[in-house]
Amino acid sequence: MTLSPPQSAVAPATATDTFPINGTDYIEFWVGNARQAGLYYRAAFGFSLVGYRGPETGVRDRASYLLQQGKIRFVLTTAIRPDLSDEARAVADHVYAHGDGVRDLALWVDDARQAFERAVARGAEPVHPPRVQRDADGEVVIAAIRTYGTTIHSLVERRNYRGLFLPGFRPAAPHYQPEDVGLKYVDHCVGNVELGRMDTWVDYYARVMGFRNLLTFDDKDISTEYSSLMSKVMANGNDRIKFPINEPAAGKKKSQIDEYLEFYGGPGVQHMALATDDIIRTVTTLRDRGVEFLSVPTSYYDELQTRVGKIDEPLDVLASLGILVDRDPDGYLLQIFSKPVQDRPTVFYEIIQRKGAKSFGKGNFRALFEAIEREQAARGNL
Ligand code: FE2
Numbered sequence: 001m002t003l004s005p006p007q008s009a010v011a012p013a014t015a016t017d018t019f020p021i022n023g024t025d026y027i028e029f030w031v032g033n034a035r036q037a038g039l040y041y042r043a044a045f046g047f048s049l050v051g052y053r054g055p056e057t058g059v060r061d062r063a064s065y066l067l068q069q070g071k072i073r074f075v076l077t078t079a080i081r082p083d084l085s086d087e088a089r090a091v092a093d094h095v096y097a098h099g100d101g102v103r104d105l106a107l108w109v110d111d112a113r114q115a116f117e118r119a120v121a122r123g124a125e126p127v128h129p130p131r132v133q134r135d136a137d138g139e140v141v142i143a144a145i146r147t148y149g150t151t152i153h154s155l156v157e158r159r160n161y162r163g164l165f166l167p168g169f170r171p172a173a174p175h176y177q178p179e180d181v182g183l184k185y186v187d188h189c190v191g192n193v194e195l196g197r198m199d200t201w202v203d204y205y206a207r208v209m210g211f212r213n214l215l216t217f218d219d220k221d222i223s224t225e226y227s228s229l230m231s232k233v234m235a236n237g238n239d240r241i242k243f244p245i246n247e248p249a250a251g252k253k254k255s256q257i258d259e260y261l262e263f264y265g266g267p268g269v270q271h272m273a274l275a276t277d278d279i280i281r282t283v284t285t286l287r288d289r290g291v292e293f294l295s296v297p298t299s300y301y302d303e304l305q306t307r308v309g310k311i312d313e314p315l316d317v318l319a320s321l322g323i324l325v326d327r328d329p330d331g332y333l334l335q336i337f338s339k340p341v342q343d344r345p346t347v348f349y350e351i352i353q354r355k356g357a358k359s360f361g362k363g364n365f366r367a368l369f370e371a372i373e374r375e376q377a378a379r380g381n382l
Pocket residue numbers: 188190271273350360
């Protein structure tokens with residue numbers, strides 16, 4: 001008798017990659033006060049301030065702070081003088097409409113001109129054509145296409161650039177540079193879209209960038225009494241980019257996705273999952289520095305051993321931190337979700353450690369969504 005190998009939890013990669021992407025290049029947030037948001041991400045999340053662009057570097061009307069931790073790059077941009085240019089006005093208008101949020105999930109490509117041409121030929125809506133930016137360290141070529149809501153994907157080509165980040169950014173080396181918390185890379189970025197629009201954006205990523213549907217969750221998988229949603233996870237050819245797309249599903253009361261859409265003023269990035277090799281250390285440090293996480297009832301941990309089997313981490317430590325665990329045919333994963341990181345109940349973070357598992361924690365959806373509903377109810381939005 002032969003044993004068939006265990007089936008992976010996710011759809012296998014396709015043989016040909018019709019839209020090569022090397023990885024996430026950076027995530028740009030448009031915010032009301034980039035200086036203060038920057039200090040939050042440094043002090044609480046352990047990012048280093050490594051670059052700056054603003055009036056002192058010749059940009060009169062905006063300021064941008066480049067933060068880094070592991071391979072993760074965040075850019076925080078604010079408008080200083082919205083009256084001086086369309087670019088600054090766009091930032092200010094975006095903050096007025098959406099609050100602090102993600103403007104750009106920038107993708108690192110080898111050839112931005114070719115990527116842009118292909119994307120547009122396959123139906124992508126252009127934001128701007130390839131632009132060359134130069135300084136003494138070489139040149140970067142950036143084009144951009146739009147995705148859901150007001151979110152865009154910059155396509156960044158940096159093969160002829162040796163500098164820090166982008167032309168115009170100068171290195172920063174502030175006195176205050178807190179220790180990192182062990183965050184390594186962006187695991188996935190999730191978008192919330194309107195009811196009935198999930199498949200539009202699933203088709204868009206498949207058609208324009210050759211992504212495949214890795215996993216699908218319907219409302220049977222992830223509905224609680226109130227907070228139903230549907231989700232499809234899209235992944236690029238080499239699996240370095242994973243974009244789950246959520247839409248609300250009908251429930252007894254308001255879906256958490258509807259709450260997001262109302263407060264963000266439309267579709268946008270809901271959460272970014274940041275990976276660590278040591279979730280216990282990472283979450284312990286984040287909590288000590290003021291990051292607030294959703295908590296699950298202690299009964300979650302009574303059933304955990306039965307559900308996931310043997311794991312390396314002590315259950316009592318996981319329980320004291322509120323870290324969730326799930327298993328799939330490839331291994332297991334540990335994850336935890338922050339509360340929203342601004343006053344609007346919009347953007348939040350997931351901290352994830354993968355120990356073989358390639359999935360997204362389906363076994364935790366009920367406990368997690370019940371925790372989200374308690375927060376929604378406290379805000380009067382359920
Ligand atoms: Fe996630």
